[in-house]
Amino acid sequence: MNRHRLVLPQNLKVQPAIAPFSSFRFVEKHFIGINSARRCFSLARSLGMQTITIEEIPCRGIIADENDEISAYFTDYKCEGLIRLGFWGKSFNRSNQMKPLTDNDLIGYAILKHDVSVSANCNRWHVFEAIFKKYPHPHNCIPDSKAYKVMIGKKHYSIRGVLYCQQNALNKACAHVALRSLLSKHLPQGDISFRRINDLAKIESGKKPGDGLTAEQIRSVLDGCGIRYRDIDYTLDENLRITHPYQKFLYAGVESGAGALLGFHLSGPLVPAAEPPRHIIPFFGHTFNKDTWVPDAELS
Amino acid sequence: MTKRNDAINNEQKKSQAKFSSPNIAKEMKKKFGNKTETVTVTMKYQKQVGAFVKKIEKAHKNAGKSKLIFTSS
Numbered sequence: 001m002n003r004h005r006l007v008l009p010q011n012l013k014v015q016p017a018i019a020p021f022s023s024f025r026f027v028e029k030h031f032i033g034i035n036s037a038r039r040c041f042s043l044a045r046s047l048g049m050q051t052i053t054i055e056e057i058p059c060r061g062i063i064a065d066e067n068d069e070i071s072a073y074f075t076d077y078k079c080e081g082l083i084r085l086g087f088w089g090k091s092f093n094r095s096n097q098m099k100p101l102t103d104n105d106l107i108g109y110a111i112l113k114h115d116v117s118v119s120a121n122c123n124r125w126h127v128f129e130a131i132f133k134k135y136p137h138p139h140n141c142i143p144d145s146k147a148y149k150v151m152i153g154k155k156h157y158s159i160r161g162v163l164y165c166q167q168n169a170l171n172k173a174c175a176h177v178a179l180r181s182l183l184s185k186h187l188p189q190g191d192i193s194f195r196r197i198n199d200l201a202k203i204e205s206g207k208k209p210g211d212g213l214t215a216e217q218i219r220s221v222l223d224g225c226g227i228r229y230r231d232i233d234y235t236l237d238e239n240l241r242i243t244h245p246y247q248k249f250l251y252a253g254v255e256s257g258a259g260a261l262l263g264f265h266l267s268g269p270l271v272p273a274a275e276p277p278r279h280i281i282p283f284f285g286h287t288f289n290k291d292t293w294v295p296d297a298e299l300s
Numbered sequence: 301m302t303k304r305n306d307a308i309n310n311e312q313k314k315s316q317a318k319f320s321s322p323n324i325a326k327e328m329k330k331k332f333g334n335k336t337e338t339v340t341v342t343m344k345y346q347k348q349v350g351a352f353v354k355k356i357e358k359a360h361k362n363a364g365k366s367k368l369i370f371t372s373s
Binding site for chain 2: 173174175211212213214215216218219230231232233235236237240243244249263266277278279280
């Protein structure tokens with residue numbers, strides 16, 4: 001199940017990431033400015049990024065599997081690019097200077113994939129997966145994080161963190177990526193393909209996995225993977241919000257190291273009020289830091 | 301020990317048996333043998349905890365009928 005992240009690159013470029021390098025321009029130029037890639041660069045910069053390695057990699061393992069699955073839904077689908085970015089805390093200019101690099105020098109990595117399908121109106125990059133080290137602040141905690149192996153250049157590295165994945169609205173929606181993030185931590189085989197998630201969810205004929213998963217399908221996936229869990233739908237009993245508030249319920253999952261999933265409906269001016277769409281995200285840890293711009297923006 | 305205490309102890313053993321792992325018990329027995337003494341602890345909040353857990357189990361069962369769908373980015 002690690003095959004997709006342990007492939008040898010077809011080529012490798014080294015990009016120094018110190019001034020005057022601009023992450024913003026780099027993402028704009030290479031990845032059509034996707035916000036999730038910007039977030040990766042922002043995290044890497046806050047962790048002391050000095051150098052980036054850019055590798056074109058072949059589609060193998062669960063990525064090749066994903067391409068086959070998407071092609072079954074959209075026959076004109078093509079994977080136009082697959083890039084592995086390595087973010088390093090050490091400064092170097094050439095690939096032949098990578099030999100002394102160790103796990104400690106690796107801040108994180110991201111695999112970005114370019115999906116193109118005219119019939120699906122899709123021509124965009126997404127982060128297939130990314131893992132970054134937790135920043136060393138005492139006020140945050142990820143109980144029982146996992147070490148993942150990744151190849152960069154010709155060498156294997158190990159990085160401890162949580163797996164981030166992004167949806168592409170073709171073969172995976174928010175529920176798929178939330179499930180893979182959590183399951184990759186617990187399954188003995190170390191990961192799960194989106195095709196396997198869709199098989200376990202039993203997508204009805206005529207529907208596409210990119211349209212999302214129901215609560216029942218999410219339960220089927222967890223049951224199929226042999227994961228024990230407890231599920232609460234607050235819309236069925238409003239009283240549960242008082243007796244079993246979601247934050248306490250989630251805390252049990254987070255603190256035990258198992259993790260948790262939280263679903264909610266979206267709101268805002270662009271969201272249809274009659275039937276607001278629902279989103280679901282995985283939880284792995286907690287923080288007391290005001291480490292996003294939102295609290296600062298709200299205070300100012 | 302009174303009959304009432306015996307009954308309470310038996311009840312506690314039964315309820316503990318539901319939550320403990322037989323493998324852990326075996327390992328504990330290997331390590332400590334008869335060196336340990338049984339300590340009786342009054343389960344002050346057994347009722348409250350039991351009611352709390354039961355409600356979660358009921359909610360979990362009901363959530364099987366949930367029609368929610370998660371779609372959005």
